[in-house]
Amino acid sequence: MTVISEQELAEFSANFNSNKKNEVASRAARRSGLLEASFNDRVSERLNHVFSTELDIGGVTDQKHSGRCWEFTTLNVLRHYFGKENKVKNFTFSQAYNFFWDKIERANAFYDAIIRLADHPLTDRHVRAWLEFAGEDGGLWTMAINLVKKYGVVPSYAMPESFNTNNTTALAENLARKERKDALVLRKLVNEGKQDEAEKTKKQFLNEVYRMVAVALGEPPKKFDLEYRDDDKKYHLERDLTPQAFVQKYFKDFNFDDYVALSNIPNHEYNKVYHLPLYDNVAGGDQVKYLNVPSEYLAQAAVAQLKSGEAVSFGNDVLKQMERKTGFLDTDLYKTDQLFDVDTQMSKADRLNTGEGFATHDMTLVGVDEDNGHIRKWKVENSWGDKFGHKGFYEMSQAWFEQYVYDVIVKKEFLPKELQKLVDQPAIDVMPWDNFGE
Numbered sequence: 001m002t003v004i005s006e007q008e009l010a011e012f013s014a015n016f017n018s019n020k021k022n023e024v025a026s027r028a029a030r031r032s033g034l035l036e037a038s039f040n041d042r043v044s045e046r047l048n049h050v051f052s053t054e055l056d057i058g059g060v061t062d063q064k065h066s067g068r069c070w071e072f073t074t075l076n077v078l079r080h081y082f083g084k085e086n087k088v089k090n091f092t093f094s095q096a097y098n099f100f101w102d103k104i105e106r107a108n109a110f111y112d113a114i115i116r117l118a119d120h121p122l123t124d125r126h127v128r129a130w131l132e133f134a135g136e137d138g139g140l141w142t143m144a145i146n147l148v149k150k151y152g153v154v155p156s157y158a159m160p161e162s163f164n165t166n167n168t169t170a171l172a173e174n175l176a177r178k179e180r181k182d183a184l185v186l187r188k189l190v191n192e193g194k195q196d197e198a199e200k201t202k203k204q205f206l207n208e209v210y211r212m213v214a215v216a217l218g219e220p221p222k223k224f225d226l227e228y229r230d231d232d233k234k235y236h237l238e239r240d241l242t243p244q245a246f247v248q249k250y251f252k253d254f255n256f257d258d259y260v261a262l263s264n265i266p267n268h269e270y271n272k273v274y275h276l277p278l279y280d281n282v283a284g285g286d287q288v289k290y291l292n293v294p295s296e297y298l299a300q301a302a303v304a305q306l307k308s309g310e311a312v313s314f315g316n317d318v319l320k321q322m323e324r325k326t327g328f329l330d331t332d333l334y335k336t337d338q339l340f341d342v343d344t345q346m347s348k349a350d351r352l353n354t355g356e357g358f359a360t361h362d363m364t365l366v367g368v369d370e371d372n373g374h375i376r377k378w379k380v381e382n383s384w385g386d387k388f389g390h391k392g393f394y395e396m397s398q399a400w401f402e403q404y405v406y407d408v409i410v411k412k413e414f415l416p417k418e419l420q421k422l423v424d425q426p427a428i429d430v431m432p433w434d435n436f437g438e
Contacts, residue, residue, distance in 0.1 A: 025339050038339040039323070043330045047395035051379050053306050054367035055080060058090035060392030062385035064166035067137030071095050071102070072383035073313040073362040074144035077409075078153065080311045080366070081254055087230045094159040097243070098144065100213055100220045101151045103171075105282045107179060107209040110134055111202045112283070114183040118190035118198075129278060129432030131183065135176025137168050139279065140438060141313050141362070141409045145256050146285035151220075152243030158224035164216040171216045175209065260415065260423055262298050263290035263407040265437045266349040270294060271419075274436060275427035289427050290436075293419060295402045299375060303368050304414040311364050311381070315407040315438070318361035321400060327389020329380065329396035331403055348403055352435050359406040359437050366393070375401075406437035 016022050028037040057080050063072050075093040083089040113130045120127050164171050182205045189198040226238040226246065241249075268274065270292055279288040302312045321333045337344055351357030367379025378396040386392035412420055430436045 019341075022341070025341075029339065034336060034339065035323075035334050038335045040330075040332055040335050043328055043333055043397070044326070047326075047328050047330060047377055047397065049390050049393075049395065051367035051369040051377070053303070053370070054379060055306065055309065055311060056089060057083065057311075057366055057381070060381055060386050061092060061095070061383045063095070063383045064161070064385075066099075066166060066168040067172075068095055068099055068139075068165075068168070069362040069383055070139040070141065071098050071144050071147075073364045074141055074148070075153065076364045076381060076383070077311045077313050078148070078251070078254070082250060084309065085250070086236075087232060088228050089231060091228055092156040093153045094156045094161075096161055096165040096217060097154045097159040097220050098147045098151065099165055099168075100159075100217050101147050102139065102143070102281065103175065103213045104206070104210055105147065105150075106136075107175070108206060108283060109281055110179050111182065111186060111205060114186050115190055115198055115202065118187045125431070125433055131180055133278060133432075134179040134183075135172040135174075137172055139281065140276075140288055140315070141259075141261060142286050142288045143279055143281045145259075146282035148247060149256060150282055150285065152245070152247045154221055154224050154243050154246070155226065155228075158221050159218070162217060171213070175212065178205075178209070178212070258411045258413070259409050260412050261288075261290045261407055261409055262301060262415075263292045263437065264295040264298050264348075265290075265292050265352060265406060266294075266347070267352040268292055268430075268436065271422055273422065273425050273427040274430050276430050276436060276438060278432045279438070287427070290407060291419065291423055295405070297415070297419060298405065298408045299398070299401060300416075301410040301414040302365055302408050303370070303375070305410050306365060306368050308411075308414075310411075311366050313362060313364055313409040314405055315359035315362050317357055317359060317404040317406070318363070320357075320404050322394075324384070324388040327380075327382075327394035329394055329400045329404075331397065331399045352437060355435060357404075357437070358435055363394070365408075 025037070031037075061072055061076065063069055072095055075095060075098070079091055079093050080089075083091050110130060110133070117124065117127050117130070122128070186198050186202060189195075189201060221243070223240050223242055226241050227236065229235050263274070265274075272292055274290050274292055276288045276290075302314070305312050318329075321331050322329050323333060346354070346356060348357060363383070364381040365378055366381045369376040369378070375398040377398065378401060380394040380396050382389060382392060382394055384392065412423060415423075
């Protein structure tokens with residue numbers, strides 16, 4: 001390691017003080033913070049609240065202090081469909097219900113992986129990836145759909161939010177600690193040749209996980225009464241529905257298998273399908289796969305789906321160039337490079353390769369503003385409540401979409417014919433340590 005000399009430090013100080021603008025910038029930054037001092041309010045000129053295509057939907061949801069954005073955006077797409085079909089735009093589904101089953105299924109996937117990899121050392125990268133992933137909240141569209149296909153959905157009133165769904169840290173930490181300890185037991189049994197005992201012990205561990213989740217969240221309902229008043233004030237009541245029967249009846253024309261996850265991960269080859277094994281959360285369910293293509297295809301398909309009247313779930317790096325108060329998402333929002341007089345700009349591929357870029361959040365596209373085919377901005381439904389943005393909705397520039405959106409979930413019919421042919425090709429497994437933007 002090279003030592004920084006006193007002479008070099010003196011030179012750095014002299015260079016800083018040689019430009020009076022540095023002190024002006026420093027005073028502003030120290031007083032109001034780096035982001036506020038570099039905030040570019042001129043973006044409001046193009047990020048207004050008017051859109052050429054806009055879905056007629058109700059209010060927003062709120063995930064509070066949890067990592068359940070992927071479940072919220074999936075259920076937002078489903079509730080908008082249900083609302084349109086049944087004229088009840090403010091109807092909401094229970095995220096707590098699907099969150100419960102995710103914890104059970106994810107524990108099952110974890111224990112299976114630990115048994116499968118028992119002959120690998122604890123330092124093995126695959127084993128480390130599973131141990132680090134234990135108890136996590138984060139997920140993806142396909143994971144949420146796997147849960148809906150197996151367990152159905154229920155209205156929000158049938159299993160309402162509670163302290164531990166709104167604040168998931170304690171449950172996640174306890175589940176992670178238990179599962180990691182259980183992993184040591186299962187590994188020992190397998191390595192001693194006691195495979196049958198390992199399977200029996202796994203069932204016992206799953207029973208304990210179920211107990212933990214039920215204590216924290218309450219048991220999910222097995223039946224419920226569907227009761228609501230539609231937008232025309234007409235009363236509806238249907239008794240004793242199971243969560244699965246609800247999906248079978250009210251989503252019979254919503255073909256979950258019609259949807260394709262399009263990704264824009266430019267440090268991986270385009271026109272290939274990639275599989276993320278770490279995220280396969282339900283045994284026997286759909287694999288988490290993405291067709292990787294240039295960004296313009298994501299935008300084109302999303303616009304087409306919005307124009308058909310359906311919302312679009314998308315994964316993004318929400319904390320980059322975003323302000324909660326205004327709800328602005330724009331690459332020119334914070335001029336920190338100008339404030340520091342440096343250049344930190346990187347390509348999307350370079351950000352992925354260095355760990356600077358990856359998807360941190362899922363949201364829902366519910367509108368777009370176009371001018372003769374040119375995309376001006378997008379309307380975004382977030383799941384952070386209605387106190388941020390424009391009553392919970394955000395405005396996103398097309399430049400931000402290109403730089404910080406990593407995937408969209410769209411119907412296959414909205415893809416060009418040449419991409420439709422690529423969807424069913426054999427998938428390439430992505431290693432857990434390889435940054436695929438998730």
